[in-house]
Amino acid sequence: MISYKDKLFKGITYVASLFVIVFLFGIIYSIFREGLPLFNVVSIKEFLTSTEWYPTHAEPEFGIYTLLLGSFYVTLGALLIAIPLGLGSAIFISEVASPKLREIAKPVIELLASIPSVVYGLFGMAFLAPLLREWLDLQTGLNIFSSSIILGMMVVPIIASMSEDAISTVPKSLREASFALGATKWETITRVVLPAAKSGIIGSVLLGFGRAIGETMVVLMVSGGSAQIPKSIFDSVRPMTSTIAAEMGETVIGDLHYQSLFAISIVLFIITFITNLITELVFLKRSSR
Amino acid sequence: MIVRKTKNSLGIAILGLMLFFTALFLIVFLARIFHMGYDVLSWEFISSPPREAMTAGGIYPAIIGTFWLTVVSIAVALPLGILTAIYLVSYGKPRWFVQIVKIAINTLAGVPSIIYGLFGMAIFVNLMKMDVSLLAGSLTLAVLALPVIINAAEEAMRGVPHEFREASLALGATERQTILRVILPTAFPNILTGTIISIGRVAGETAPIMFTAATFYSRRLPQSPFDEVMALPYHIYALMTEGTHAAKQVPIAYGTALVLMFLVLSISAIAIAIRYKIRKTRKW
Numbered sequence: 001m002i003s004y005k006d007k008l009f010k011g012i013t014y015v016a017s018l019f020v021i022v023f024l025f026g027i028i029y030s031i032f033r034e035g036l037p038l039f040n041v042v043s044i045k046e047f048l049t050s051t052e053w054y055p056t057h058a059e060p061e062f063g064i065y066t067l068l069l070g071s072f073y074v075t076l077g078a079l080l081i082a083i084p085l086g087l088g089s090a091i092f093i094s095e096v097a098s099p100k101l102r103e104i105a106k107p108v109i110e111l112l113a114s115i116p117s118v119v120y121g122l123f124g125m126a127f128l129a130p131l132l133r134e135w136l137d138l139q140t141g142l143n144i145f146s147s148s149i150i151l152g153m154m155v156v157p158i159i160a161s162m163s164e165d166a167i168s169t170v171p172k173s174l175r176e177a178s179f180a181l182g183a184t185k186w187e188t189i190t191r192v193v194l195p196a197a198k199s200g201i202i203g204s205v206l207l208g209f210g211r212a213i214g215e216t217m218v219v220l221m222v223s224g225g226s227a228q229i230p231k232s233i234f235d236s237v238r239p240m241t242s243t244i245a246a247e248m249g250e251t252v253i254g255d256l257h258y259q260s261l262f263a264i265s266i267v268l269f270i271i272t273f274i275t276n277l278i279t280e281l282v283f284l285k286r287s288s289r
Numbered sequence: 290m291i292v293r294k295t296k297n298s299l300g301i302a303i304l305g306l307m308l309f310f311t312a313l314f315l316i317v318f319l320a321r322i323f324h325m326g327y328d329v330l331s332w333e334f335i336s337s338p339p340r341e342a343m344t345a346g347g348i349y350p351a352i353i354g355t356f357w358l359t360v361v362s363i364a365v366a367l368p369l370g371i372l373t374a375i376y377l378v379s380y381g382k383p384r385w386f387v388q389i390v391k392i393a394i395n396t397l398a399g400v401p402s403i404i405y406g407l408f409g410m411a412i413f414v415n416l417m418k419m420d421v422s423l424l425a426g427s428l429t430l431a432v433l434a435l436p437v438i439i440n441a442a443e444e445a446m447r448g449v450p451h452e453f454r455e456a457s458l459a460l461g462a463t464e465r466q467t468i469l470r471v472i473l474p475t476a477f478p479n480i481l482t483g484t485i486i487s488i489g490r491v492a493g494e495t496a497p498i499m500f501t502a503a504t505f506y507s508r509r510l511p512q513s514p515f516d517e518v519m520a521l522p523y524h525i526y527a528l529m530t531e532g533t534h535a536a537k538q539v540p541i542a543y544g545t546a547l548v549l550m551f552l553v554l555s556i557s558a559i560a561i562a563i564r565y566k567i568r569k570t571r572k573w
Contacts (some may be wrong), residue, residue: 008463010380016372017390020439021384023432027400030411088307096301097308105308107561112315113555114486116493118522119322119546125529126539127321153314160311184293186300214401216496217522221529241403241496248407248500253415262411266402274401 035262070237077148086159113157121221124150142224166200326547344537354518359428368439398436409501424514426502441483445476485560495522
């Protein structure tokens, strides 16, 4: 009974879904093919642990330790800002706020998540950095501190909207049982609601981490761009993503510098891949419970 | 009891403070972009090309560039995304293949946008010899938008009640007829919402088009898919980091940011409004 048209249609959808796999392998293939040849010249250990990043010198050095450090400091700073603000806002919106405020706050948060990162970068570069430099009497406003603030504010909507989802799926009966036992609102939030929504909240933080460490435009414009080991949070850094974006234009296809930027992207890919995997495990745990 | 009550009020006050800080930052942020951008906004600004080495004139070519990048990338990603979602929801066999597709979707969704840029440069620009062009940039953006569209379409189609499908099959319709005439039309508004959200995302991306499509300065509009294009997000970045007349370029960057934000936010607002309406009127 099944006509050739039905078979053909099924075949087309099958082929279409192959594309996702092809694209993923295309990405992996391209960054490894262009990046791996670097390790014929530089050892992996030296690449990861050397603090010397001088790709354009006559005797070039390819050590990304300072770039890794830059990425991690900025991401850590962003999360230190985004977790309390995002989670606090989410709890307030779903547990304390009036239904009217909730109706407004939810879509506004979703809307904010769609603001392009380059606009955040512009705000950080043209407004926040000069302001901080003047207020705190710094050499440059483009540093770990300012980029953490901007990056953090970019991650807030992600953490807020996802953890709000997790919190609002906690059954109402749990809260009612807690109130019936005489617990206050605060006790109910900290001892009943948050533990019940734990895996979703951790998931939202991991997603925020992946987003922050992979973000390019904000750190490219606001982190200052010097490849050094920072001594304070007011020093400039050069995260991995901004190094790739800033230097790719200077390279010649296939030269060592070009290969080294692809090698950085391999490191970045592995970090986000592992984060993704952990996130997935956290969520899977929830859905199988 | 007093200790517990104080703790309660204090805790809730802190939560409120967190929301207040978030709101405060966003108000300052939006006010700054709007205020600075509004000063340079004029009909001439959005309808004429840049002049005098980017220190004067408008952003018309960048608006057109972003328009074409978005249209071409969605035109590629939307059919692929919907067909993939149909496969996952309606056929879904063999199981192991579905699992692999799902892992691929989730992994793609987490890849940093700069890596999409490198991929596009290595494959589309260099290997396939498209050069830095509208086409290479659009294809790169299409790959980036694909996981978002698949997830939206899949969720929309799973939201269609089983009875719809069973009723259609019971009437003697084939699987294909059921999908095309019952499930897709029912899921359409939700697919639309997801697509609109991905349009907003694609229009605002900078890193993927840096090495695949964007050019800092071009007075003329793209004549073919193989031309370089100006684009709004890249224009903001270029104004802030290249050129020598910062005092004249920064206001133009703010103006460009305002136009880009207006486009992206109004697109997203439409999507959110549609979804809100569906939730209210849906009867199942």
